[in-house]
Amino acid sequence: MSQVQRMSRLMAKTLRDDPADAETLSHKLLVRAGYVRRTSAGLWSWLPLGKKVLDNIARVVREEMDAIGAQEVLLPALLPKEPYEASGRWDEYGDLLFRLKDRKGGDYLLGPTHEEIFTLVVKDQCTSYKDLPVMLYQIQTKYRDEARPRSGVLRGREFQMKDSYSFDTTDEGLAESYALHRAAYQKIFARLGLDYRIVSAISGAMGGSASEEFLAPAAAGEDTFVDCPNGDYAANTEAVTFTTPPVDGSAHGAMEELDTPDTPTIETLAKFLGVPASATLKNLLVKVDGEITAVGVPGDREVDLGKLGEHLAPAVVELVTAEDFEGRPELVRGYVGPQGLKIRYIADPRVAPGTAWVTGANKADTHARDVVCGRDFEVDDYFDVVVVEEGDPCPVCGTGLKLGRAIEIGHIFQLGRKYADTFQLDVLGQQGKPVRVTMGSYGIGVSRAVAALAEQTADEQGLCWPREIAPADVHVVAAGKALQTELAVDVAEQLAAAGLRVLVDERPGVSPGVKFTDAELIGVPKILVAGRRAGDGVVELKDRRTGEREELTVAEAVARLTADA
């Protein structure tokens, strides 16, 4: 049975001013509307209104996970070191991991994500191919010691996450479990009323093959992504992959050296020669696992070292230093060109076979022109390694891409056998032989979704929740004295008796203006005001989003609101 929540007792002190440390809209509004309070850097207390929104989101996630047959479990957040040492993540996580010791000196961590432990659970529980496929999930508190916890609950150091894991015996099975999760995520985010994009992603420290991110566009987002205005492409900027077909380079003249004094940069070179930077080929030297390697990109583009690192992982990429040139006279700083170079040469796809460039001649103060890819030099590996820019062509339709900021609200991975290999997770196959299990890993940031939804739905007056997620269905305001208060409480009780979740503002000595402002700020979708015409049994029903108002009798208002339920 629903109960009426009285504002006079509700732990939700609203604030008129933004908190001093708040940078993002959701951070400001969730604090001002009394949904959350900061306990320490990156550690948040969820007050009653915030807890209800968090629970509503968790309920939607739970329903859709149950619907695909995933089973809910709850694993510890405090975990022993050993499984994470076996997977390598005890070290790989670096400072992101909270580590601690127990009274006996044993090493533990606060779980950032649980691949290792789920693998061990399934190893204990499943012995035969008949036990699979299986999908397990939990909605649990996770920990990451962020270097700069900020943006409120958007990036806390303790947060609520739904993490799930699939276990299959075949690649096709994994693809199916992945597809089930992908579809469930689409339903979840649609039910939450979130605007989102699915983008292909780089899997980072998780390992594995295929992975996609669910991004909610928002100014407060920490991710950048590109979006085709035609809707046929979206990607995390680090995952954009541009390809260029070979062009016919046979018409170019022979390579020719040019005397270009004092032109060690693209800028100086382009100016000296009177050509656009895009006609030049920039060759960045890096060390890949200690081996000097050149990376060629058009002169007007920047190398994205993150992308380069992802392509080459697990090899480690470092920038070269002055010492690396010692005893290497063939490497002439500022004048490197790929032609005749005896080191590995990686190029961006824009440096397609047949394209001709102005580039270094591997001699001081000298460049070469008509240096044709495939004729004058060979590329060892093509990787898209440039920083994506607004207006880059859509890989699907060629239209100029838009750059935007977004919040990562979900992430799905085909992990493959990385963890199964670590822990030797095998089941007996149909042929009677052990079969190595293949895994998927899937996450939704539940507390982060609260912030993402706040970011996308708020307006100038404050928060503005979709009904399924709102902390209440109706916010009843007593705008007046005893008569209005009595009517407001009476209507609130009628609505609650009809099964609605009701908040009633019956605070004595608080002006109608303050109550209206608070109601807008708190963002319950329907606001019912007992005001001027309370004596006639007439109330005003206001839609929080559209601002539409309507005078109704109490009976009409109750009927209207319960019909919507």
Place this chain on the structure above:
Amino acid sequence: MSQVQRMSRLMAKTLRDDPADAETLSHKLLVRAGYVRRTSAGLWSWLPLGKKVLDNIARVVREEMDAIGAQEVLLPALLPKEPYEASGRWDEYGDLLFRLKDRKGGDYLLGPTHEEIFTLVVKDQCTSYKDLPVMLYQIQTKYRDEARPRSGVLRGREFQMKDSYSFDTTDEGLAESYALHRAAYQKIFARLGLDYRIVSAISGAMGGSASEEFLAPAAAGEDTFVDCPNGDYAANTEAVTFTTPPVDGSAHGAMEELDTPDTPTIETLAKFLGVPASATLKNLLVKVDGEITAVGVPGDREVDLGKLGEHLAPAVVELVTAEDFEGRPELVRGYVGPQGLKIRYIADPRVAPGTAWVTGANKADTHARDVVCGRDFEVDDYFDVVVVEEGDPCPVCGTGLKLGRAIEIGHIFQLGRKYADTFQLDVLGQQGKPVRVTMGSYGIGVSRAVAALAEQTADEQGLCWPREIAPADVHVVAAGKALQTELAVDVAEQLAAAGLRVLVDERPGVSPGVKFTDAELIGVPKILVAGRRAGDGVVELKDRRTGEREELTVAEAVARLTADA
């Protein structure tokens, strides 16, 4: 909409043998029935069946907390050191507290209980007496680094707890909030189907005045308590308080010294004089904050140092050592008597005014008899400090008490102003002056309640849950081949469509015997068997607790089970 959970996919591998490390019944059965698995010492993974039971208990707790107007919040489990340093608990908890550092070297802890943080939340949110009373609660993961985590989920190092806190401006208000919680706890434990006693308790490290424990009698319990067979008294053994009225001691002859060579112990003395040990007065010397103090109890009783310490807290009680006797010739070891003694004398109430004793004469090898309390010596303080024994008289009716083991499932405290003083939690009172707030603190061990309920309800076949708490309403068993399996799945789907929570055992290649054994072990209250008469559409309905069986048509069975719902 309820779903059918198929045993062929359920993450619940049953075991025939008890786990080697399991000492208690609930530990053995919860592991064997596949409800939980150990991840590390004191750290447990809740598998699907266990998670459902945990959620069902949490739901009951939540409903009853909401019903008394408590508001649900969620505070961090990872907490900064400072508030716990201010309250003194950062040190007081000793090794029980998990402590850790973040990447910047800041000190944090994993919350064992949240008085400090709730006090700060209310200090931030409430400014006026009009904002109070208020009650807040959370159902959250708690941490205690137990020296010997054992007994499965009964005493884990990470566990689920409902903790709530009340805030009032007056002592009467606190008493009312306390009474509300007490009544809610009675409803909760009754709904859970737990047999329990409410006993007065000693508040220990929590501080504060009144406190009661809710104890569930169970062999696996770590608490001992006394229980009057007439049902008019129950108490934690440490909290038993015996009182004795004064007796008329005027008939006793004058105190007389006796030559008692080589009788430094009660045993040697009683034997030498041919009197019962209960006629002698034993005087234990201790140091209270460094000051030598004597504690007198009847010679047949033991001093409970824990009880003594609680009575004298915050003073520290230590045993005396040989050095303490140096330069104190009046203290004759083994022959101490209270008469003429110049140190503080504490006595058990059994040493009532007017009672006469044989006791030390403060000379070697010498005792005194007819030493009458109030005539020959005075008692500075009376505290009940003896170890309670089976058969001790009930303080209410005098009947011999029973000693038992029990699990502490709930604890309620009137904390008073301890934390409000630490954090200067004041609100503006009705007279316009600041009023210091008074607090209550109330806990229920949610994961522990799973174990307590398992302990109390299990029988020789396995777990046996009350319906509201069970992981399913019905366990359908396909006892046979394709025909039985088809019928079982069909009935399961009918039951689920009618809103029941259904588990169906359709595992291919598993014998009916194994399925029956597993069903008994898992402990769902109703078992429906599609067996021998499946061809006629006849099933057998079995009550898990009583073992009663009945043959019914499918339609009858569905009607019966849904009518019970």
